Amino acid sequence: MTQIAAIIGGGVIGGGWAARFALSGWNVTIFDPDPEAARKIDAVMANARRSLPALSDVALPPEGQVKIVPTLAEAVANADWIQESAPERLEMKHRILNEIQTHCRKDALIGSSTSGFKPSELQQGALRPEQIFVAHPFNPVYLLPLIELVGDDQTTARAHAILTEIGMKPLKVRKEIDAHIADRFLEAVWREALWLVKDGIATTQEIDDAIRYGFGLRWGQMGLFETYRVAGGEAGMAHFIAQFGPCLQWPWTKLMDVPELTDELVHTIASQSDAQSGSHSIRELERIRDDNLVSMMRSLKGRNWGAGALLNEHDARLCAGHEPDFTKPFISVDRSIPVDWSDYNGHMNESRYGQVWSDAADAVMRMIGADADYIAAGLSYFTVDTHTKFMNECHVGEHITVETQILEGAGKKLQLFHEMKNASGALVASCTQLLIHVSLETRKSCDPGPQIVTKLAAIMAAQAALSQNEAI
Incomplete structure (x- = not known):
């Protein structure tokens, strides 16, 4: 029996959720009072049909039916998964979530795409608080796999299984916190970028270039801690922290509230980093890193974008005049x-x-x-x-x-x-x-x-x- 996903709010994020579910074989019902909702959903679906299958070397399941319905009650009545993607206004979300729970099945999963609110805030006044959880995606939802899950353990375990089945990467956040995990990084980088522009240090393009030609490529395939573990050389993460840890106390950025790097904290970070890297030696990690970077940048060459455009320009210079x-x-x-x-x-x-x-x-x-x-x-x-x-x-x-x-x-x-x-x-x-x-x-x-x-x-x-x- 085909499963049903209900999408409440058919904007950029809601439309992306609809496309991800539909192209994974689910039937999708959408409620959005916007008179332009159908046109916007069609545009998102067209992009998703062009892009998502290109990630696979095997055929995707037959596409599910996508239907825009006139009421929220009709959208959620038979849904297995309900995704709320309304604007980031808590009072609005409370009203929508209350209406969802009034009309949905008691065993339905109710995820919220919220970027910042904690589950405990979303659950205020709810009929069944444990039914509501955070399922925070990244745009475009039909391509980027990460979903941050925050909420009741049993509920998020069920959500984890479904998200994995449709090809996504669910990440369970251990403790609820404002903005979860990824957006806290994005907020920090965004805040510092605004200061750099305001103080005349860099333009928006120069800041973007610093990311797309530098650390953004490393982060895209190795993350933060493993990147720095490699930077620590054969001595590993502890050596990296010893070398660069004191810099955190220098007035480099506007973000000066940093934890004290006690021996205990250093040991915790270093041991977690070692465990994360598994059985790979530093030389093996360097080879993995280099191979990943080559593949990523070669892909960008094909689109003549970012670092790929730079490589194409360099190739042209190398072969010119022969x-x-x-x-x-x-x-x-x-x-x-x-x-x-x-x-x-x-x-x-x-x-x-x-x-x-x-x-x-x-x-x-x-x-x-x-x-x-x-x-x-x-x-x-x-x-x-x-x-x-x-x-x-x-x-x-x-x-x-x-x-x-x-x-x-x-x-x-x-x-x-x-x-x-x-x-x-x-x-x-x-x-x-x-x-x-x-x-x-x-x-x-x-x-x-x-x-x-x-x-x-x-x-x-x-x-x-x-x-x-x-x-x-």
């Missing part, structure tokens, strides 16, 4: 194999060979003048055929080069032959690749521009003495 010798097979790719290209066999996945050939063809296109400006003007080349032969394995960190020869470059056709070699010069794989010149407007083949014809003729003349590799 005109190859066309009288012999020329280097079209020269790089190391990243960690995210490996598979369960411990070597480069076969799909990534296609990436290498694609990168090689892109390099050839730039060499003959079919560069970004040419493509922006509406002309390009499409690959229509490739044949690959595999000779040797290729592993993470291994350096490769691709030597390319142009077999044909007349009219609409561009036929290439690639040989991938490792650092010792051994042949790893080869590929014949046929590209056709196209109009991006008509999406049909057409003759290339005169500058391309001229450049290709010159390269073909330079390569005329080379032996012709036959297509597979």
Whole structure:
């Protein structure tokens, strides 16, 4: 039997909850008096349908039904999970929660998306206080997995199981406190950022750059304490605190109320940090950290965003101004194999060979003048055929080069032959690749521009003495 989630408040957070549940196979009922609610929910659902399935390598459950209903009572009547996502006004939440409990099942879970209120505050005057708990998400709810759970142990245990089932990361807060855990960090950083702007120390962009090009990348995959444990080197967290702990008493920030670093507190933090890291040595943690950072930043490269845009700019500088010798097979790719290209066999996945050939063809296109400006003007080349032969394995960190020869470059056709070699010069794989010149407007083949014809003729003349590799 399909489970039902009721969403009270269909804004950014409520809409995100609706999408997460629906794309996890739940039916969803939504109550929101906003006349624009349907349009807003549709927009959130469209984004979620595009994004959430991309996180999985297997099919998601069939999407549940999403229905906007006219009354709160109708929304919650048969719900298994009820998520209140109203504005952060305690009196409003009390009124809504009271109405929810009047009409919902006694065994329904009632979570609140509140960023700051404690469960004891939300439960004031409630019919069944233990039924109400904090389930604080992060935007976008359909992608970011963390949910902070605060409330009755039995109730939050049930919530924990459901959230885990739909792919989220529930974090049980041990004791209730204003703003829970994550928002207390965000509040501290936000407060300091406002001071930096007010005092003329940095602009908002400079502050954002400090985060997205620096510690934000480390925090995104290793958190706070494990990052600092690695920074402590082989001596670990205790050494880090000994080195940098006194700085907390210096007037660096506007946040000067810090705990005294007693031996007991240092021991507690250090022992918890050691336990958190499990059996990994500091060297292993450094390798894990580096591999994670490479994968994260390479992902950002694909979107040309933040640190990824910076890497793309650096790549462009590194390869600028290198005109190859066309009288012999020329280097079209020269790089190391990243960690995210490996598979369960411990070597480069076969799909990534296609990436290498694609990168090689892109390099050839730039060499003959079919560069970004040419493509922006509406002309390009499409690959229509490739044949690959595999000779040797290729592993993470291994350096490769691709030597390319142009077999044909007349009219609409561009036929290439690639040989991938490792650092010792051994042949790893080869590929014949046929590209056709196209109009991006008509999406049909057409003759290339005169500058391309001229450049290709010159390269073909330079390569005329080379032996012709036959297509597979």
